[in-house]
Amino acid sequence: MSAANLVPGSSTRSSPGPGAADAVLVAQDVVVSYGGVRAVDQVSVSVERGAIVGIIGPNGAGKSSLLAALGGQVKRSGGAITLGGQDIAGMLPHERARLGLARTFQTTSEFGRMTVFENLITAAEGDKGASLKAVVLHPRQTREREQAVAARAWEVLRRFEMEPTADLYGRELSGGQRRLVEIMRCLMRSPQVMLLDEPMVGVAPHLTGKLIDDLRQIRADGLGIMIVEHALEVVRQLCDRVVVMAFGKVIASGSFEEVVQDKTVQAAYLT
Amino acid sequence: MGVWGFYISTLVIYFGVDLLSGISLNLQFGYAGVVNFGYIVFQAVGAYAAAVVVLGPSGGVASFQQYVFGARLPFPIDLLLAAAAGALLSLLVGLFSLRRMRRDYQAAVLLIVSLIAIQVVSADVPLFNGANGLTGVTWPLGQIFGIAPVPNSWIYAAWVLAICAVVFAAVVWLSKSPWGRSLRAMRDNEAAASAMGLNITALRLQVFVLGGAIAGLSGGLLVEYIGAWSPGAWGYAETFVIFTAIFVGGVGNYRGVIVGVLLVPVIFLELPRFLPAIGYPGLIDSLQWVTIGLAWMLCLLFRPRGILPEKRLRARRPAPISVAASAPVEGGV
Numbered sequence: 320m321s322a323a324n325l326v327p328g329s330s331t332r333s334s335p336g337p338g339a340a341d342a343v344l345v346a347q348d349v350v351v352s353y354g355g356v357r358a359v360d361q362v363s364v365s366v367e368r369g370a371i372v373g374i375i376g377p378n379g380a381g382k383s384s385l386l387a388a389l390g391g392q393v394k395r396s397g398g399a400i401t402l403g404g405q406d407i408a409g410m411l412p413h414e415r416a417r418l419g420l421a422r423t424f425q426t427t428s429e430f431g432r433m434t435v436f437e438n439l440i441t442a443a444e445g446d447k448g449a450s451l452k453a454v455v456l457h458p459r460q461t462r463e464r465e466q467a468v469a470a471r472a473w474e475v476l477r478r479f480e481m482e483p484t485a486d487l488y489g490r491e492l493s494g495g496q497r498r499l500v501e502i503m504r505c506l507m508r509s510p511q512v513m514l515l516d517e518p519m520v521g522v523a524p525h526l527t528g529k530l531i532d533d534l535r536q537i538r539a540d541g542l543g544i545m546i547v548e549h550a551l552e553v554v555r556q557l558c559d560r561v562v563v564m565a566f567g568k569v570i571a572s573g574s575f576e577e578v579v580q581d582k583t584v585q586a587a588y589l590t
Numbered sequence: 591m592g593v594w595g596f597y598i599s600t601l602v603i604y605f606g607v608d609l610l611s612g613i614s615l616n617l618q619f620g621y622a623g624v625v626n627f628g629y630i631v632f633q634a635v636g637a638y639a640a641a642v643v644v645l646g647p648s649g650g651v652a653s654f655q656q657y658v659f660g661a662r663l664p665f666p667i668d669l670l671l672a673a674a675a676g677a678l679l680s681l682l683v684g685l686f687s688l689r690r691m692r693r694d695y696q697a698a699v700l701l702i703v704s705l706i707a708i709q710v711v712s713a714d715v716p717l718f719n720g721a722n723g724l725t726g727v728t729w730p731l732g733q734i735f736g737i738a739p740v741p742n743s744w745i746y747a748a749w750v751l752a753i754c755a756v757v758f759a760a761v762v763w764l765s766k767s768p769w770g771r772s773l774r775a776m777r778d779n780e781a782a783a784s785a786m787g788l789n790i791t792a793l794r795l796q797v798f799v800l801g802g803a804i805a806g807l808s809g810g811l812l813v814e815y816i817g818a819w820s821p822g823a824w825g826y827a828e829t830f831v832i833f834t835a836i837f838v839g840g841v842g843n844y845r846g847v848i849v850g851v852l853l854v855p856v857i858f859l860e861l862p863r864f865l866p867a868i869g870y871p872g873l874i875d876s877l878q879w880v881t882i883g884l885a886w887m888l889c890l891l892f893r894p895r896g897i898l899p900e901k902r903l904r905a906r907r908p909a910p911i912s913v914a915a916s917a918p919v920e921g922g923v
Contacts, residue, residue, distance in 0.1 A: 390785055416787035428782035430775045432842070436905035441768075441775045442786045449768035449788075451796050461768060473908050486904045489778070504786060 342367045343543045344389065344420070344512045349398035351384045351567075358384040360567035361398065366512055366543035371534065373558030373575070374547045377588055381567040382547040383425050386514045389545070390422045391415045403511055419511035423501040423518060425547075429489030435500055436485040439472040440465070442504035468507075475503045479533065494521025499530070512543040519550050531556055551579075563587065599743035601860055603815055606750035608855040610808035611832045612839070612847040613754075613761050614801040619833070620842035620900070621765055622797040623777030625693060627829055628683065628700035629805060631707045632676040634824035636806025637813035638711075638718050639675035640668045641727045644814070655719040655726075665730035669810045676806020677799045684798040689791050693780075704826045712821045723820020727813050739815045750811055757804055762844050764800075773797055774842075827879070831855050834886045840896030849897050858882060 342365035351359035359381040366372045374382045387393040389400060391412035400408040407415050430438050441449075444464070454461050476482045479499050484492060489500060498518050505513050518534075519527055527550075534557060538544060548554050554561060555575045563571040563578050565587035571578045578584050611633060618624045641657070642648075648660035663671070687699040712721040729739045731749065739746040764770055775783040776793050784790050813819045831854060839850020858881045862874050889896065 392781060392785070411789075412781075412784040413787050413789045416785055422785050424782065424785075428779045428785075430778035430782065432778055432900065433771070433774055434902060434905065437771060437774075437903060441771050441783075444768045444772065449772045451764075451769050454764065454767040454769045465768060469905070470908060472905075486902065488902065501782075504782075508786065 343403055344545070345399075345401045346385070346389060347399045349385065349388050349400065350396045351381070351388045351393055352396045353384075357567050359388060359395075362564065362567070362569050363398075364545070364562050364569070364572075366545050368511070368543050369538055369541050370559045371538050371544040371546060371557050373554040373561040374545065374564060375549070375551065375554055375561060375578075376564035376570075380564040380587075382564055383516055384567075385564070386422065386516050386545070386547055390420060390514055416508065419509075420514070421505035421508045421510035421512070422514035423498070423505060423516055425516040425520075427494065427497040427501060427521070429492065429497045429500045431490035432488060434486050434488055435481060435492070436469075436472055436476070438489055438500050438504055439475060439507050440468045443468040443471060443507040472507065475506055479503055493523070495523045495526050498522050499526075502530075502533070506537070510542065512545065513537070515544060515546045515548075517547055517549060519548060519553050527553065551575075596741070596743055599747045601856055602747040603743065603750050603812075604860045605851060605856045606747065606754045607808045607812045608832065608835065608851045609754050609848060610757055610804055610811070612835050612851045613758055613844065614804035614808070615832050616836050616842065616844060616847045617761055617765065617773075617804075618797055618801040620836060620847075621770060621777060622773040622794065623693060623780075624688065624794055624798060624801075625697035626700055626798070626801065627697050627826070628702075628704035628707070629801075629829040629832060630824045630826060631683075631704050632680055632802040632805035633809040633812075633828075634707070634711075634819070635679045636672035636676040636809030637819045637823075638724070638809075639806065640672040640810035641724045641813050641819055642718070643668050643671055644727050644730055645724065655722070655724055656716045657718050657724060658716065663730070665734060668730050668814070669807060672810025673803040673807040676809065677803035680799045680802025680805075681795065684795045684802075688794045688798060701826065704829065708821050708825065718819075721821055723818060723822070724813075725818040727817045727819065729814045739817075743815075746815055750815075753807070753811065757807070758844065761804070765844070830886075831859060831882060834882050834889075836896070838885055838889045838896060840898035840900065842900030843896065843898045846896050846898035846900075854882065854885060858885060 345365040347363045348361040349359055349363070350357060350361055362381070362385055364372065364374070364385070374385065376382055384393060388395045391410060395408065398408070399406065402415065402418050402420055405418065407418060407420070430441065433441065473482070476485055481496070481499060481503065484496060489497065492500065498521060502515070502518060519530065522530055531553065534544060546558065558575060560572065561575050561578045562569055563581070563584045570583050570587055571581045611629065615626060615629055618626050642659050643661045643663040645657065646660055646662040648655075648657050650656060683700070683703055687696055687703070691699065711718055714720065718724055729746070732738055732742065732746070737745065765773075772783070772788050772793055775786065776788060776790055780790055835850035835854035836847055837850070838854055839848065840846025859878050862878055865874065867874060
């Protein structure tokens with residue numbers, strides 16, 4: 320097990336973790352500050368293709384801020400972020416998304432007044448294919464693309480057994496279904512990496528196992544997944560590597576079994 | 591043409607102009623979630639642009655009205671310039687108000703732009719003749735055929751409705767396109783839309799400029815009918831009339847916009863103008879605004895999604911295919 324920055328407030332630099340050389344998403348010494356508070360303090364993490372990395376830690380540890388910094392939703396104050404070897408640290412969220420970074424949010428973010436089907440096809444079209452220029456100047460290509468995207472959306476719906484909900488508005492879904500829509504939307508973008516922020520919140524217990532299976536399948540298909548999750552049993556079943564954060568820093572990383580034995584981790588969860 | 595003919599044809603013209611406004615605002619607010627509380631400014635700039643290129647060279651301070659860039663340009667330059675002026679002003683305003691600002695702040699900024707604009711135009715007389723406004727505006731298309739909008743108001747009404755039909759068809763088509771769907775995604779959740787690869791700033795600016803062009807066009811059409819334009823015609827409250835129309839008719843539903851425009855600006859607002867005066871002077875005017883306010887409140891209370899709510903777009907199911915023939919999904923799902 321590697322343990323880095325064990326002391327909260329320490330400025331010791333952390334390593335992105337084992338396998339960083341093969342990693343598709345690498346964050347090195349990322350800092351996020353809100354006013355004078357360092358929510359993420361020189362954190363280094365990485366995700367490889369076909370791997371699931373879990374980020375755990377007590378409330379306020381900086382997990383969601385880290386994901387937001389990786390996705391571009393908050394500005395980092397320092398550090399480097401690369402996706403597939405390309406520097407994305409200065410890019411806007413949509414630019415990162417177009418390079419293959421997809422994410423879900425802590426609070427469900429379905430498009431509430433759009434149907435589930437529309438949620439999916441909009442995600443796939445969230446690039447230049449849906450631009451005003453393409454729609455006006457290339458209507459035939461747009462139509463053909465629309466048909467291909469629709470076919471793909473049906474495949475994804477079928478895979479997640481969500482076909483019956485295709486015509487329901489996002490706001491009409493249960494909490495768990497909304498989480499599924501978010502994940503399906505990510506998949507529609509054919510990403511390299513998915514960042515999932517508490518994907519199991521609100522998901523009915525009987526669906527949790529299925530979602531775990533689905534995420535394993537997605538991993539088997541070669542995607543890298545970084546997942547922030549409070550349910551440790553889910554993390555145990557799902558994650559190849561676990562990074563533990565507290566007070567904005569990485570306090571431990573390794574396999575699930577390793578980090579739960581770590582005294583620093585135990586202390587962080589108890590305080 | 592009798593009094594009734596003039597009365598009804600004028601209502602039809604107002605309906606057409608307000609429908610253009612409703613289409614524009616529905617695209618901006620109903621589809622994209624941009625709360626354009628300064629909408630009327632973009633209609634006004636279109637009206638002024640059309641007026642100054644129709645009136646001919648300004649006589650300067652010696653003339654009874656002063657204005658910038660006086661010219662006498664033929665149809666269709668007048669209306670094209672009206673639309674271009676609305677689009678250009680939208681671009682300028684959008685660049686500073688829409689880029690990195692929260693939606694409620696955007697609404698506040700746009701309302702303030704509306705208030706500032708009317709003060710500037712009223713005070714700066716050489717610009718568009720100040721509070722007195724411009725008068726004597728003619729109809730360039732009618733001049734080609736030797737007709738004026740009055741007494742040929744039915745012809746003008748047909749002209750306005752024809753333009754409405756073209757704009758309506760184009761905007762509905764765009765709204766149903768992937769671009770329109772992107773606008774709705776942005777409206778529903780900007781952060782998620784952005785994380786799905788949508789360029790929020792570009793989308794906002796596009797819809798703002800397109801809506802501004804339609805607003806400018808509607809201003810051009812209106813000024814060429816009534817022949818005059820002054821700050822009294824474009825108070826900020828006019829924006830709320832159009833907002834009420836789309837709330838009553840149904841936000842995000844263009845048929846609802848037709849119903850809302852028919853009910854609110856035409857029946858509630860314009861119709862009483864032609865009724866015989868009752869009560870003390872100004873009572874009818876006051877009641878109009880009371881009616882507008884009540885309509886909005888009652889609608890929010892009893893039918894918050896409007897008379898014709900946004901339509902649910904049902905997906906077309908794929909034809910059944912055999913398992914063997916189904917292709918793997920791209921992206922490794």
